[in-house]
Amino acid sequence: MDRNSNLYTILFAAVVVTVSAILLAVAVMVLKPAQERNKRQEKMTDIMYTIGLDKENLTTKAAAEGLKLNYQLIEKYFNKYFIKQYALKADGTIDKSVNAFDINMKAEIKKPVEEQRFPIYIAEVDGHKYYVIPLYGKGLWDDIWGYIALNEDLNTVKGVKFGHKGETPGLGAEITKKWFENQFKGEKIFDKNGTFKGITLSKTNKDPENKDKEDHEVDAISGSTLTSNGVTNMLQERLKHYLPFFNKVRQQQN
């Protein structure tokens, strides 16, 4: 066949495209289980990180049992420490038909508030109870997300973990760094009268060493005001949906 004819060109293109499409489809199907497993494991390690069970801690724990930290072990620790997971409705009641861990936050926050389910993970470590709440919002360029762990008083922050899709490296992307996440430890989300304040990333924070844990403020990141605002808004918007549930827990505690 004439290799410069239109027919040959079209046929050649069709064959090459089909072959590569089949190849990719097969590869994606074969690799899907392993990828899903990685995502699940990442979610578990992120959640455990907020209550102080970071990778080093878990590795030490595993070593004490003479084991190496692997997927099964991470799942085992997660199930051991996280005694309860709830999917809450907007009024604070529990929706038993939904598995909290499987809720995809990205899709969930697009729904109207009444239809959303709010996951909460409750952990018990060495006699202390922690409440971990997933976060999801918008940064400067793209989505940001994270987890925030509260102590049993539902007020003091135990730890946070942030992630982002495409914030500027060196600026907005710093939210995933330890120095930034450590600022949140000990901050309060309610003021003394019990009014919900959230935590603000502030540029005019007169507390650079973050000694004042009652001011509901941590240092924002220089040069990334919009990512910082995004984190503030995300904390405000997500946490306020849990207020009815907090009230219920408090009534029970009293």
Next chain:
Amino acid sequence: MAKKHKWQDLIKDPLNENNPITVQVLGICSALAITVKLMPAIVMALSVMVVIAFSNVIVSLMRNYIPNRIRIIVQLLVVATLVILVDQLLKAYAYDVSKQLSVFVGLIITNCIVMGRLEAFALANKPFDSFLDGIGNGAGYGLILIIVAFFRELLGSGTLFDKQVIPQSFYDAGYVNNAMMLLPAMALITVGIVIWVQRSLYPQLTEKE
């Protein structure tokens, strides 16, 4: 007719005299972006090597059948397919590293080295020679990546492969990690220094005025 290539030269040339980064100045963008730590740099280097080598072989096998009018598109398709395969494999078996590399694996498609080798070499040479050429150029790219990443991680974070190598006593004595090394600007300067050193050692590489 295609020239006869010595296979040693195919591997050796791109490592030094014809290095894709320092001599041809291709693929700079990714070299700046993912050289903050050694581990991602090595994975990136291997990924690029695999993509160049196999796209070279595939295009070389098809070189007598590709219609000239759509050859660039066909090359792109081959490269894109391989890159997505590599990306999916990393996501399945090297998740942490693939997260650090993020979009840069996908951007191997736009790495000029890959297209450059396809156009300049694979279209005119036999598959085995093309394979070696791909390995050589991937290695040349990777070599520079690893050199740059070594200095950036050592001076920027005080670690190598995430293991602390600069002892605590240095920090106690007032030593501070140079945070500038973590920014892309210093990567460019580091690449510049590598080029400078290389041209001082091999004066024949310097352009004539």
